Amino acid sequence: MKKDVIVIGGGIVGLMCAYNLHKRGRQVTVIDEGTIENATSFGNAGLLSAFDKTPLSYPNVVSNTLKLMLKGQSPVIFHPGLDLKLYRWLYKFVQSANEVRTKKTMMLFEKYGQISLDIYKDLVYKEGIDFDFHHKGMLSVFTQKHTYKEKLEKYNYIDEEDRFEIFDEAKIKEYLPFANDKIEGAILFKKNAHIDPKKLMLGLKKYLKESGVEFILNEEITDIKYENNKVKYILSQNRNFYEAETFVMSTGYKTNLAKKGNKELMLTPAKGYSITFNMPKELKPKTSTLFNDLFIVMTPRFNDVRLTSKLELGSDDPTVVQRQIDSIKRNFKEYSIPFEMKDEVTWTGFRPLTPNDIPLIGRDENYSNLIYAMGLGWLGMTFAPSIGEIIGDLVEFNQTNAKNDDILLFSGFYQY
Secondary structure, three states: OOEEEEEEOOOHHHHHHHHHHHHOOOOEEEEOOOOOOOOHHHHOOOEEOOOOOOOOOOOOHHHHHHHHHHHOOOOEEEOOOOOHHHHHHHHHHHHHOOHHHHHHHHHHHHHHHHHHHHHHHHHHHOOOOOOOOEOOOEEEEEOOHHHHHHHHHHHOOOOOOOOEEEOOHHHHHHHOOOEOOOOOEEEEEOOOEEOOHHHHHHHHHHHHHHOOOEEEOOOOEEEEEEEOOEEEEEEEOOOOEEOEEEEEEOOOOOOHHHHHOOOOOOOEEEEEEEEEEEOOHHHOOOOEEEEOOOOEEEEEOOOOEEEEEEEEEOOOOOOOOHHHHHHHHHHHHOOEOOOOOEEEEEEEEEEEEOOOOOOEEEEOOOOOOEEEEEOOHHHHHHHHHHHHHHHHHHHHOOOOHHHOHHHHHHOHHHOO
């Protein structure tokens, strides 16, 4: 039987698309290659950082990364190979590292980050989904004098008490009781928030199933067939085929299906790591903390703490590489007083990263019933709800990309 809307991929973006479409009265089917119990979205830091956080590609990113490499603290690992697409991606990444692009991106982050925060609040207070939502801000910590000075110069002239607070040593110690005296400074950016990704994913999946959204799990879609400028059906590894009025492709870093329609998506798998552990309660950070110069995020959770870091490009190794875990711990411990990380759980996964942190969303230009919801990279949790809203508008009002202002503003298909 022909279905209404099929969402291919059950990560946070796919589930948020399903949620929004379901709320609009559409009959939604989510098809995923796994069970939606421990995929990439589960290893996220849980930091919702749309406000006052620069994108990965920013002015001086190359020189700053090289300096960290010399100190042995660089979060970036590059594996050179024969994949020309990766080198094209790197070229566009460097092109995006300019002041004009960064300002535009940060304005877009705020616009769509606020939409996402509002939807998260609805999930908590209206739908009753508990995922440890905390709107306590993000503490940006600086371990190098020059980067702290640069940040202060940007914020010293801004008079917005509800937006940020520059911390003195006493306040740093209050928020980061584990920190040693090597930290140069810290700024609390109050509009950001954090969540528990696992609780969100499991809670949202449960809510959608109980609300009537169909889930077809352990079903990898391997082929896509076209007819008369539309997707006719998709085919699974198990030789099952599925027809639908509309298909939403939300397959994370995997672009094989898009290639079947000769669509080259400018994104690359970026391997990241996390370490989840227990630590003395009196040493836990008060809110989510970004070690700005180390690209390490530390997120307090209900029962534990999570560190996330690393940006490994050119790797297809799905296993946890212990030396990368050791590197994260070594960099972190340089700015911490000694304490034991108990009950450690390590994780790694691939994030779908675009060169400018702008997602690839919108209708395919050749196949009108195929919509992309891809490329959220390390910001999947931050923007997934707003992406779901944009995709919902496209489907409900049968819009073309040109008729949707959000697509024109926030889609990497129209950003250079």
